[in-house]
Amino acid sequence: MHLVLAAKYMGAAIATLGLGGAAMGIALVFVALINGTSRNPSLRATLFPQAILGFALAEACGLFCLMISFLLLYAV
Amino acid sequence: MFLSPLDQFEIKPIFSYSDTFMLSNYSIYLFIIFTIMWSFKYLLNNGSLAPNRFSLVIFSIYDTVLNMVKSQMGNQGGIYFPLMFTLFNFIIMANLVSMMPYSFAYSAQLVAIIFLSMMLWLGVTITGLAKHGWGFFALFVPTGTPLPLVPVLVMIELLSYSSRAMSLGLRLSANVLSGHLLMFMLGSLMLNLMSLSLVGFMGGFMPMAGVVMITMLEFAMSMIQGYVFCMLLCGYMKDALYLH
Numbered sequence: 001m002h003l004v005l006a007a008k009y010m011g012a013a014i015a016t017l018g019l020g021g022a023a024m025g026i027a028l029v030f031v032a033l034i035n036g037t038s039r040n041p042s043l044r045a046t047l048f049p050q051a052i053l054g055f056a057l058a059e060a061c062g063l064f065c066l067m068i069s070f071l072l073l074y075a076v
Numbered sequence: 077m078f079l080s081p082l083d084q085f086e087i088k089p090i091f092s093y094s095d096t097f098m099l100s101n102y103s104i105y106l107f108i109i110f111t112i113m114w115s116f117k118y119l120l121n122n123g124s125l126a127p128n129r130f131s132l133v134i135f136s137i138y139d140t141v142l143n144m145v146k147s148q149m150g151n152q153g154g155i156y157f158p159l160m161f162t163l164f165n166f167i168i169m170a171n172l173v174s175m176m177p178y179s180f181a182y183s184a185q186l187v188a189i190i191f192l193s194m195m196l197w198l199g200v201t202i203t204g205l206a207k208h209g210w211g212f213f214a215l216f217v218p219t220g221t222p223l224p225l226v227p228v229l230v231m232i233e234l235l236s237y238s239s240r241a242m243s244l245g246l247r248l249s250a251n252v253l254s255g256h257l258l259m260f261m262l263g264s265l266m267l268n269l270m271s272l273s274l275v276g277f278m279g280g281f282m283p284m285a286g287v288v289m290i291t292m293l294e295f296a297m298s299m300i301q302g303y304v305f306c307m308l309l310c311g312y313m314k315d316a317l318y319l320h
Contacts (some may be wrong), residue, residue, distance in 0.1 A: 057247075060304075067250045070081075
């Protein structure tokens with residue numbers, strides 16, 4: 001029984017590793033936004049909503065990992 | 077004292093009358109959200125000379141959603157504007173009402189939100205089929221595909237098209253769910269740490285900064301998620317209406 005409990009906690013810990021990918025994705029989105037804005041500052045109003053959209057999509061993918069980890073901890 | 081963090085999402089009966097009529101916290105929050113949306117009608121002072129501050133908020137929401145619909149679907153997509161405006165307001169109100177302390181997170185109910193997104197996806201698919209007939213299935217073959225690749229690509233496109241039904245609602249719901257869990261866990265950590273000792277009281281200020289940051293992020297997220305939901309639905313609607 002303790003072994004199952006340990007496996008549950010280890011699984012929850014491993015599931016959070018996917019958040020690293022989401023962090024890199026969010027960073028890439030904002031790097032691209034800064035690049036685009038510094039090359040052509042007049043495009044900022046066009047680029048910003050798309051960057052926010054990309055940020056939300058990348059963040060949601062990371063949150064799936066976080067949700068799996070919470071489910072393992074509290075719902076399994 | 078330490079409750080399970082998932083207890084806050086439990087649907088509990090608040091008021092019940094002889095097994096036939098039951099008012100849960102779920103239905104009460106649904107009623108609150110609809111009341112706020114209905115009150116838009118009265119917040120707009122139609123007869124006055126200048127708009128008041130509530131009207132300005134509603135006008136700016138209107139402008140945001142109209143820009144989104146026009147940029148995705150062109151001028152002909154204007155008939156879908158009322159649907160998008162209602163959805164946007166519904167999701168934003170559900171998210172913002174759930175940010176009040178001790179309230180119930182309506183949009184963290186995975187069943188309700190995923191069912192909503194599946195029905196929207198079904199409606200989009202039926203719209204496309206009614207508009208184009210069998211020609212709707214041209215959506216699954218990208219333009220300029222060599223013939224041997226067509227069966228494989230159709231399978232991949234079919235998979236990605238049908239997974240939209242789940243992913244649209246799961247994105248919103250998982251965001252709200254994990255945000256509220258995170259706030260609850262940091263808050264209970266702060267409470268336990270600060271009630272422990274004087275050193276713990278000092279150390280408890282660190283998670284407090286985290287809670288403040290996470291709360292600000294959640295307020296931003298609750299608005300961004302409503303925007304993203306409507307924007308993606310506009311994109312799916314554009315696919316069904318114009319095919320590629």
